[in-house]
Amino acid sequence: MQKQATINDVARIAGVSKRTVSRVINGSLSVGDTTRTRVEKVISELNYSPNTQARGLASSRSYLLGLIYDNPDALYLDDVQRGVLEVCSNLGYELVVHPCRYRSETLVQDCLRFMQRSKLDGVIVLPPVSESETLAQALKESGSAYVRLSSVALDDAKHIVVSDDRAAAAEMARYFAQLGHEHIAFISGPQRYKSSTERMEGFQLGLSAYGIKLQPDWIIEGNNTYETGIECARQLLQAEEKPTAIFANNDQMAAGVLKVAHSLGIKVPEQLSVAGFDDNMLASRVIPALTTIKRPVRQMALLATSKLIMSIENNDKAASNVAAKVAPTLVVRESTARVAGSND
Amino acid sequence: MQKQATINDVARIAGVSKRTVSRVINGSLSVGDTTRTRVEKVISELNYSPNTQARGLASSRSYLLGLIYDNPDALYLDDVQRGVLEVCSNLGYELVVHPCRYRSETLVQDCLRFMQRSKLDGVIVLPPVSESETLAQALKESGSAYVRLSSVALDDAKHIVVSDDRAAAAEMARYFAQLGHEHIAFISGPQRYKSSTERMEGFQLGLSAYGIKLQPDWIIEGNNTYETGIECARQLLQAEEKPTAIFANNDQMAAGVLKVAHSLGIKVPEQLSVAGFDDNMLASRVIPALTTIKRPVRQMALLATSKLIMSIENNDKAASNVAAKVAPTLVVRESTARVAGSND
DNA sequence: AACCAATTTGCCACCGGTGGCAAGTAAATC
DNA sequence: GATTTACTTGCCACCGGTGGCAAATTGGTT
Numbered sequence: 001m002q003k004q005a006t007i008n009d010v011a012r013i014a015g016v017s018k019r020t021v022s023r024v025i026n027g028s029l030s031v032g033d034t035t036r037t038r039v040e041k042v043i044s045e046l047n048y049s050p051n052t053q054a055r056g057l058a059s060s061r062s063y064l065l066g067l068i069y070d071n072p073d074a075l076y077l078d079d080v081q082r083g084v085l086e087v088c089s090n091l092g093y094e095l096v097v098h099p100c101r102y103r104s105e106t107l108v109q110d111c112l113r114f115m116q117r118s119k120l121d122g123v124i125v126l127p128p129v130s131e132s133e134t135l136a137q138a139l140k141e142s143g144s145a146y147v148r149l150s151s152v153a154l155d156d157a158k159h160i161v162v163s164d165d166r167a168a169a170a171e172m173a174r175y176f177a178q179l180g181h182e183h184i185a186f187i188s189g190p191q192r193y194k195s196s197t198e199r200m201e202g203f204q205l206g207l208s209a210y211g212i213k214l215q216p217d218w219i220i221e222g223n224n225t226y227e228t229g230i231e232c233a234r235q236l237l238q239a240e241e242k243p244t245a246i247f248a249n250n251d252q253m254a255a256g257v258l259k260v261a262h263s264l265g266i267k268v269p270e271q272l273s274v275a276g277f278d279d280n281m282l283a284s285r286v287i288p289a290l291t292t293i294k295r296p297v298r299q300m301a302l303l304a305t306s307k308l309i310m311s312i313e314n315n316d317k318a319a320s321n322v323a324a325k326v327a328p329t330l331v332v333r334e335s336t337a338r339v340a341g342s343n344d
Numbered sequence: 345m346q347k348q349a350t351i352n353d354v355a356r357i358a359g360v361s362k363r364t365v366s367r368v369i370n371g372s373l374s375v376g377d378t379t380r381t382r383v384e385k386v387i388s389e390l391n392y393s394p395n396t397q398a399r400g401l402a403s404s405r406s407y408l409l410g411l412i413y414d415n416p417d418a419l420y421l422d423d424v425q426r427g428v429l430e431v432c433s434n435l436g437y438e439l440v441v442h443p444c445r446y447r448s449e450t451l452v453q454d455c456l457r458f459m460q461r462s463k464l465d466g467v468i469v470l471p472p473v474s475e476s477e478t479l480a481q482a483l484k485e486s487g488s489a490y491v492r493l494s495s496v497a498l499d500d501a502k503h504i505v506v507s508d509d510r511a512a513a514a515e516m517a518r519y520f521a522q523l524g525h526e527h528i529a530f531i532s533g534p535q536r537y538k539s540s541t542e543r544m545e546g547f548q549l550g551l552s553a554y555g556i557k558l559q560p561d562w563i564i565e566g567n568n569t570y571e572t573g574i575e576c577a578r579q580l581l582q583a584e585e586k587p588t589a590i591f592a593n594n595d596q597m598a599a600g601v602l603k604v605a606h607s608l609g610i611k612v613p614e615q616l617s618v619a620g621f622d623d624n625m626l627a628s629r630v631i632p633a634l635t636t637i638k639r640p641v642r643q644m645a646l647l648a649t650s651k652l653i654m655s656i657e658n659n660d661k662a663a664s665n666v667a668a669k670v671a672p673t674l675v676v677r678e679s680t681a682r683v684a685g686s687n688d
Numbered sequence: 689a690a691c692c693a694a695t696t697t698g699c700c701a702c703c704g705g706t707g708g709c710a711a712g713t714a715a716a717t718c
Numbered sequence: 719g720a721t722t723t724a725c726t727t728g729c730c731a732c733c734g735g736t737g738g739c740a741a742a743t744t745g746g747t748t
Contacts, residue, residue, distance in 0.1 A: 004460060006704060017728045022706060032726060053406065053463050054704030056397040057733045064440070064462075074625065078418035085443055094462050096408070096438050099429055116348060118408075118438050119397050226629060255629045262631050281418065285570060285599045287606050287631055350734060361698045366736060376696055398734035401703045689748105696743070703736085710729080717722070 005046040014042040025050055056119055063093050065308065066123035068111055070102040073224070073252060075280035076297060077126075080149070083301025084124060091309055096120065102129045108138045115144055122146055122308045124301075128193050130154070145312045147304040151195040158311060158320040161304045165195055165277075166202035168293045168328035169247075172275055173206025175291075175330060176245050180339040181273060185218035185243035187232045187253050199249055199277060218243055222253050229256020237264055237272075244272060244339045251276035251283045254290050258335070269337035279331050288334035295328045349390040358386040369394055400463055407437050409652065410467035412455055414446040417568070417596065419624035420641060421470075424493070427645025428468060435653055440464065446473045452482045459488055466490055466652045468645075472537045474498070489656045491648040495539040502655060502664040505648045509539055509621075510546035512637045512672035513591075516619055517550025519635075519674060520589050524683040525617060529562035529587035531576045531597050543593055543621060562587055566597050573600020581608055581616075588616060588683045595620035595627045598634050602679070613681035623675050632678035639672045 007025075011018040016035060023031045024039040031039075042048075056062040065088060069077060081097070088095050098114050100107060107129070115123060122145030129135065130148035136155060139146045148155060151165040176184055186203055189196030204214050220235055222228035229248060233256055236243060248254040254276030261268050268274050268288055276283055279294035303322055310319035351369075355362040360379060367375050368383040375383075386392075400406040411428060413421060425441070432439050442458050444451060451473070459467060466489030473479065474492035480499060483490045492499055495509040520528055530547055533540030548558050564579055566572035573592060577600055580587060592598040598620030605612050612618050612632055620627055623638035647666055654663035 008704080018705080019707095019729080020727060023727090026706085030726060035726080049457060049461055051401070051463065051704050052461055053397045053400040054733090055706075057395070057401055057735085058704080058706040060733085062397065074422035075418050078422060081441065082443075085441065089443075094440050094442070094458075096440050097425065097429065098438070099426075099433075113393060114438075117393055117396055119395065226625075259629075259631060281570075282626065282629060285603075285626060286629060287603060352734080362735080363699080363737090364697060367697090370736085374696060379696080395734050398703090399736075401705085402734080402736040404703085692745105692747080694744085694746100696741105698741075699739090701737090703734105705733090707732085708730095710727105712725105712727070714725080715723085718720090 004051075005048040007048075007050065010039065010042050010046060010048050013046070014039045060119075062119040062121055064118055064120050065093050065095050065305070066115060066118070066120040067095055067097045067126070068100060068114075068123050068129055069098075069126040070100055070129050072126060073250070073278075073280070075282065076278065079280070079297040080124075080126060080301045083298040084305045087302055087305035087309065093121070093309065100129065102132065107132060108135050111135060112138060112142060115139075115142070120144075121312045124304050124308060125149065127151070127195055131194050145308055147308045147311075149300055149304055151198045153324075154194075156320070157324045158307065158316060161300045161307065161324055161326070163295055163300060163326050163328050165198045165293075165295075165328060166205075168295075168330070169199040169202030169277070170206030170209075171330050172247055172277075172293060173203050173212075174209070175332070175336070176247065176273070176275075177207060177210035177212060179245075179273065179336065181245040182212055182339075183218075183241075183243045183245070184212065184214065185220070185236050185246045186214055187229065187236075187246060187248040187257070188219060188221045189224045189249035191221060196249055203247060222249065224250050224252060226252045226256045229253030230260055231256075233257040233260035237261060237266060242266075242272070245274070245336070246272065247275050247277075249277055251278045251280050251290060251292055254292070254335075255282055255286050258286055258288075258290075269335050271340060273336040273339070275336055277328075283331075284333070291333045291336040292331050293328045294331045296326045299326055348395075349392040351392075351394065354383065354386050354390060354392050357390070358383045404463070406463040406465055408462055408464050409437050409439050409649070410459060410462070410464040411439055411441045411470070412444060412458075412467050412473055413442075413470040414444055414473050416470060417594070417622075417624070419626065420622065423624070423641040424468075424470060424645045427642040428649045431646055431649035431653065437465070437653065444473065446476065451476065452479050455479060456482060456486060459483075459486070464488075465656045468648050468652060469493065471495070471539055475538050489652055491652045491655075493644055493648055495542045497668075498538075500664070501668045502651065502660060505644045505651065505668055505670070507639055507644060507670050507672050509542045509637075509639075509672060510549075512639075512674070513543040513546030513621070514550030514553075515674050516591055516621075516637060517547045517556075518553070519676070519680070520591065520617070520619075521551060521554035521556060523589075523617065523680065525589040526556055526683075527562075527585075527587045527589070528556065528558060529564070529580050529590045530558055531573065531580075531590060531592040531601070532563060532565045533568045533593035535565060540593055547591060566593065568594050568596060570596045570600045573597030574604055575600075577601040577604035581605060581610060586610075586616075589618070589680070590616065591619050591621075593621055595622045595624050595634060595636055598636070598679075599626055599630050602630055602632075602634075613679050615684060617680040617683070619680055621672075627675075628677070635677045635680040636675050637672045638675045640670045643670055 007018045010021045125148045148160045220232040222232045276290045276292040279292045283290040283292045307319045351362045354365045469492045564576040566576045620634045620636040623636045627634040627636045651663045
């Protein structure tokens with residue numbers, strides 16, 4: 001267990017004061033070239049790395065970012081996390097992951113405590129936690145750096161990255177309509193989430209452009225899990241009159257629809273078109289592969305992390321200038337087809 | 345941005361020295377009851393929470409654990425992460441996630457640097473990084489607390505949690521044999537991973553008990569991804585002579601087999617039995633649902649984290665006593681059946 | 689009342705860096 | 719050559735806790 005070199009060791013060996021070593025570490029401009037190279041040489045010889053705790057204590061920086069979320073889909077979380085980590089590792093930050101309960105009364109308190117306990121430099125907040133205005137308010141008041149991921153612009157450009165789910169859902173509507181579908185059902189996510197209402201409204205809007213209206217009893221609310229996808233699909237597909245197309249709020253529920261259709265002997269896409277939202281791994285694995293909306297999750301994560309680090313490093317203007325909006329896109333696979341009997 | 349209370353504030357208001365406050369925080373025994381309650385009252389009134397950086401600087405503790413892995417399956421990682429976080433949050437630790445490249449020459453250096461930069465109290469290492477003996481050696485030498493997750497006992501009980509993949513694969517072999525299968529293929533994982541060789545050897549051993557031998561050209565190596573599952577399945581299923589059953593090293597590759605079988609018009613399970621390994625989300629979502637081996641990932645994560653924290657808190661004996669071995673179990677679903685034409 | 693042991697509390701140095709300011713040094717100006 | 723200016727470097731206090739040890743308090747004995 002070899003002892004770790006300290007700034008004092010470096011200073012002594014390089015024959016300078018530790019303040020100068022500190023300057024070299026932090027890339028201060030006012031260090032002479034000869035001094036700088038000498039110090040750098042010693043640093044690399046000793047394989048010295050500054051103690052982040054001491055550094056943090058003295059300068060109120062930890063080089064730690066937090067990721068706050070509540071029980072998201074594993075695939076979504078993984079995508080986000082990879083994106084965030086990519087930027088982090090390039091810029092010398094580490095990531096602390098922190099699940100929490102969105103609907104808990106102590107949400108705000110929990111999150112603030114987490115931030116100050118670990119002295120995080122900033123946090124990235126995922127939906128649905130990102131939709132909490134009280135949390136955003138508290139973060140702002142505490143002076144913390146934060147960026148939210150969402151389906152709607154809840155905040156100023158500096159603090160948010162949004163995906164235009166509404167437009168994407170409208171595009172799916174257009175696609176369905178062009179395939180000749182008129183009897184269309186929608187399995188929504190929980191109505192308390194913005195992403196759910198955005199997608200539903202976008203879909204309805206898109207359909208109405210073709211004169212198609214979503215019947216109220218063909219809008220069923222699930223909770224974004226595979227299991228509720230199955231329940232909702234049963235309701236739709238065991239009824240007397242069946243839809244010819246179902247759009248689910250996410251891929252998990254769409255996979256549930258496929259399962260039910262299969263068990264009822266309904267052929268997809270010949271007798272029923274099914275589409276999801278997300279384009280996560282599941283979408284391409286199931287049979288038939290799902291037509292879906294690709295949400296640029298990774299890109300959102302990259303943007304969010306870049307913004308966050310910019311605002312931490314006191315460059316708020318630059319943070320505001322990073323694009324804050326991304327566009328999900330339609331991905332057509334095998335689970336959708338022209339409606340049977342249609343021939344235009 | 346209200347200023348955070350410090351130990352000095354607490355001490356002043358409670359009318360004691362900060363050393364005493366420190367004792368209360370750390371649950372030292374030698375504090376009088378009246379003093380203790382007085383201090384505790386002030387602490388909760390001020391909503392005081394100690395600065396972990398200062399604490400860490402003084403006591404070489406950070407209450408930060410690390411999770412080290414290399415590009416694992418999203419679903420596996422998510423399971424592990426949930427398990428680890430559950431224990432962490434109960435015991436007051438936070439988790440820093442750290443992907444790395446297993447095959448990089450600088451792996452050991454990267455990991456050690458990560459640990460000392462963030463002053464982690466300990467790390468949990470996932471396969472395949474966990475199979476690196478040089479890393480384990482380096483961690484041991486640096487005096488770090490660590491626990492490895494693996495398919496084989498690479499280390500002493502204190503530092504490892506293993507799943508008996510070999511026995512589980514043998515059970516799958518038994519199950520296949522009892523269904524009457526004799527023409528059996530195996531899609532292995534990369535042979536440089538212990539988990540791959542363990543599963544393959546276990547499977548072969550299990551089959552040999554029934555006098556069945558895996559033909560060399562029916563052992564194909566994939567790399568545990570869906571895509572290579574597809575490639576391997578093509579080789580097997582487009583050949584003149586086809587197997588009646590395929591066991592894949594994981595669920596992702598088994599899903600690839602299902603896809604190929606479907607596209608070739610081969611009915612599963614009527615004409616071909618398919619099984620995977622892991623029992624992740626995908627296994628139950630695909631059609632037909634996969635027969636597979638359930639790996640108790642979450643349980644392993646819980647055990648590993650408990651062990652790690654025990655060893656950090658200087659209770660090595662207790663850490664050694666926590667069970668270090670878990671048994672994966674067979675889960676029969678819809679993708680396997682008695683071989684066509686068999687009637688025993 | 690004096691003494692002793694056990695328990696509780698306080699003082700001060702220190703962990704390893706950074707901030708502010710003063711001092712030192714070299715180049716530029718007159 | 720003296721003075722000004724700009725640039726480098728060093729000194730010391732401080733961030734907010736903990737460790738070691740000494741001091742103070744408590745209660746029980748003789």
